[in-house]
Amino acid sequence: MLRETLILGTDLFVWSVEPVVLAKEISQLKISSEAASEPTTVKAQRRIDVVAEYEKTQEQRSALNLVVVGHVDAGKSTLMGHLLYALGQVNERTLRKFEREAEKIGKGSFAYAWVLDETDEERARGVTMDIATSSFETAHRRFTLLDAPGHRDFVPNMISGASRADVAVLVVDASTGGFESGFDGDGQTREHAQLIRALGVRQVVVAVNKLDMVQWNADRYTEIVGRLQTFMQGCGFLKDNVRFVPVSGLGGVNLAKRASDVAELAWYCDGDSPGACLVELLDTFEQPQRVVAGAFRLAVTDFFRGGTAGSAGSVSASGRIAQGNVQVGDTVTVVPGGASGVVRAIDVGFEAQDWAVAGDEVVIQVHGLDMQQLALGAVLCGPEQPITAVTCFEAQIAVFDPAVPITNGFPALVHVQSVSVQGSVRRIIETFDARTGEVKRRNPRHIRKGATARVEIVTESALCLELFKDAKDLGRIMLRRGGETVAAGIVTALK
Numbered sequence: 001m002l003r004e005t006l007i008l009g010t011d012l013f014v015w016s017v018e019p020v021v022l023a024k025e026i027s028q029l030k031i032s033s034e035a036a037s038e039p040t041t042v043k044a045q046r047r048i049d050v051v052a053e054y055e056k057t058q059e060q061r062s063a064l065n066l067v068v069v070g071h072v073d074a075g076k077s078t079l080m081g082h083l084l085y086a087l088g089q090v091n092e093r094t095l096r097k098f099e100r101e102a103e104k105i106g107k108g109s110f111a112y113a114w115v116l117d118e119t120d121e122e123r124a125r126g127v128t129m130d131i132a133t134s135s136f137e138t139a140h141r142r143f144t145l146l147d148a149p150g151h152r153d154f155v156p157n158m159i160s161g162a163s164r165a166d167v168a169v170l171v172v173d174a175s176t177g178g179f180e181s182g183f184d185g186d187g188q189t190r191e192h193a194q195l196i197r198a199l200g201v202r203q204v205v206v207a208v209n210k211l212d213m214v215q216w217n218a219d220r221y222t223e224i225v226g227r228l229q230t231f232m233q234g235c236g237f238l239k240d241n242v243r244f245v246p247v248s249g250l251g252g253v254n255l256a257k258r259a260s261d262v263a264e265l266a267w268y269c270d271g272d273s274p275g276a277c278l279v280e281l282l283d284t285f286e287q288p289q290r291v292v293a294g295a296f297r298l299a300v301t302d303f304f305r306g307g308t309a310g311s312a313g314s315v316s317a318s319g320r321i322a323q324g325n326v327q328v329g330d331t332v333t334v335v336p337g338g339a340s341g342v343v344r345a346i347d348v349g350f351e352a353q354d355w356a357v358a359g360d361e362v363v364i365q366v367h368g369l370d371m372q373q374l375a376l377g378a379v380l381c382g383p384e385q386p387i388t389a390v391t392c393f394e395a396q397i398a399v400f401d402p403a404v405p406i407t408n409g410f411p412a413l414v415h416v417q418s419v420s421v422q423g424s425v426r427r428i429i430e431t432f433d434a435r436t437g438e439v440k441r442r443n444p445r446h447i448r449k450g451a452t453a454r455v456e457i458v459t460e461s462a463l464c465l466e467l468f469k470d471a472k473d474l475g476r477i478m479l480r481r482g483g484e485t486v487a488a489g490i491v492t493a494l495k
Helices: 023-027 052-058 076-086 092-104 122-123 152-160 177-183 188-198 218-235 278-282
Strands: 007-008 012-013 063-070 132-137 142-147 167-173 205-207 242-246 297-299 300-305 313-322 325-327 331-336 340-348 351-353 353-359 359-366 377-381 390-400 409-417 419-432 439-442 454-465 475-482 484-494
Touching: 052 325, 063 152, 063 188, 076 132, 076 142, 076 167, 142 152, 142 205, 152 188, 167 177, 167 188, 177 188, 177 218, 188 218, 188 475, 188 484, 205 218, 205 278, 218 242, 242 278, 313 340, 325 331, 325 340, 340 353, 390 475, 409 454, 454 475, 454 484
Parallel strands: 063 142, 063 167, 167 205, 205 242
Antiparallel strands: 007 012, 132 142, 297 313, 297 377, 300 313, 313 359, 325 353, 331 340, 331 377, 340 351, 340 359, 390 454, 390 484, 409 419, 409 475, 419 439, 419 454, 475 484
């Protein structure tokens, strides 16, 4: 198979897909005299050396964002809902209520999925449509759970969640024909694996689900592991960073404890003991490197009026800090727009904190901002080093399998984090060998499947971007057209 991997420096990149934010949400940001005015100050307090405090507690910090991905019928929500129940995050009364309600509409087996699928439409259709968020703890890790939709119609929402992830669980269906429907043809197993790698995820646990439907057949498990190992390495994952575990989401087998009482699973073992369960593998995810001392960057994924510390004159914005740090009392600037405000309160993992750093999922209450001065996809940053909003940039891209070759003028949706805008490939600068960097052809007429190239891209609305070498999370882009991901890559120049 073609190795559709773009290699740059020490990082490996691959393909990707599309998020939910419309270009107009950013273009409608208002630049007014109000936005440019001095922000109202809050009560002064002693400044904290956040970097020093972080270094003191770094070894004890255990928070990770975990995204769960996979094909629409793989059983992701049922598996994770049952896991939350097994870990005590869902009480018995609530689960029994879900069971009764699911039985009423003839979907009794969906009770565990309803732990995460909360809307009436999701429950009626039996399909996750948006990112569901929860949390749980293992012996050594605290996870923010992001349950992503598997249906191809909701790939934009899946990207929005995966862009916030540190690590991932890829769920595959081991039932007869189930794995093939997700992995071959138009299934989402391949695309989701490509996507999470393109978004910077390096560590994955593959949950081979529904193996009980084939009587815990060891040959079936081995077949799936073999096919996926080869594919995942082709996506750019290191072999040791992709681990596999047989599970039953509906039966709750091998989720929170080892399957010592399942005779048919005796072949899955660690010496004389049963093999590790899903929770044990999650507990051994390594902490990624955080750029704590860099310029503060928070891509906004949601915002609302008011907050925990009073609502007058304040707006709260949520998202994952891409890099840098922030503390109560800091002045922050919104890009695009230029409005400024003062941080009044910070919530990290639903707990009030005085400061937060790169990698933290936060809600920041900012005094002095108006709702009209924020939009999904806007970036909060320090006023001394604001991010750049551009409509033209250069990128190195890896081309996947587009229906037609990419040519000059090729239209596509450009995705960065949770925002997407209409754009086009204005100029193909050159194609090159991904392994050596050697230029193959300058100013080619088109780019075909599997090629790597340097291109100039223009967008109809401004995007907040960084050079990849300066800020990885905000330097990754994806191109989608006609409901498929055609390329992914990294930003190399801003114009």
